[in-house]
Amino acid sequence: MTDKDIILTAEGLQELKDELTHLINNVRPQVIEELVEARAQGDLSENADYDAARNRQAEVEARIKEVEAMLSKAKIIEDSNSKNKEVKIGTSVTFTSQKTKKDMTVKIVGAIEADPFENKISNESPLAKAMLGKVVGDSMEVRELKEPYKITIKEIK
Incomplete structure (x- = not known):
């Protein structure tokens, strides 16, 4: 992300806020649950489900940070x-x-x-x-x- 403002309409701002809420309240807990289930399968060194869950977790956390950064730089146009x-x-x-x-x-x-x-x-x-x-x-x-x-x-x- 650059340091310049991110121009959004009020509708666009609401969509980003909704996405962030969904990621934090729905997707993140689901990924954590997938990680717990994958860990329970045993040996982590050859556990494809665990690797997939860790990758998904990284993607979700990165998107959460990206959306938070966009919201912090948002400039709303009327x-x-x-x-x-x-x-x-x-x-x-x-x-x-x-x-x-x-x-x-x-x-x-x-x-x-x-x-x-x-x-x-x-x-x-x-x-x-x-x-x-x-x-x-x-x-x-x-x-x-x-x-x-x-x-x-x-x-x-």
């Missing part, structure tokens, strides 16, 4: 319910690709929450960088690795 004037992190933006003439809606979130399958894009993506600070009606070029393309913002929520 979802704006008022009439949005410009694109910012936490807004949903509908835009038209000038190449395909199709509309698309994306929500700009922090990198941790980005999920292209839910149309949530990272504020660090080329598309989001091009849109940040723009208003309805603005056209801009999105520069990416392949070839740049132009879009026009139609709506900001």
Whole structure:
């Protein structure tokens, strides 16, 4: 993890808190139980179940530390319910690709929450960088690795 803030929506913050609670209250005790059962099988030097349980325990503890670190560096961005004037992190933006003439809606979130399958894009993506600070009606070029393309913002929520 870096020392910079981790940008999260209120929804993303709650998801991380829920994951941490689940890991601590459910997964960790389950892994401890698996370790106890594996130890009871005898010789630990050739006990695959014990090795697997120890590896699982290490993974769970690492994830708990990772989530705790993210929560300690979290910077919450507010979802704006008022009439949005410009694109910012936490807004949903509908835009038209000038190449395909199709509309698309994306929500700009922090990198941790980005999920292209839910149309949530990272504020660090080329598309989001091009849109940040723009208003309805603005056209801009999105520069990416392949070839740049132009879009026009139609709506900001």
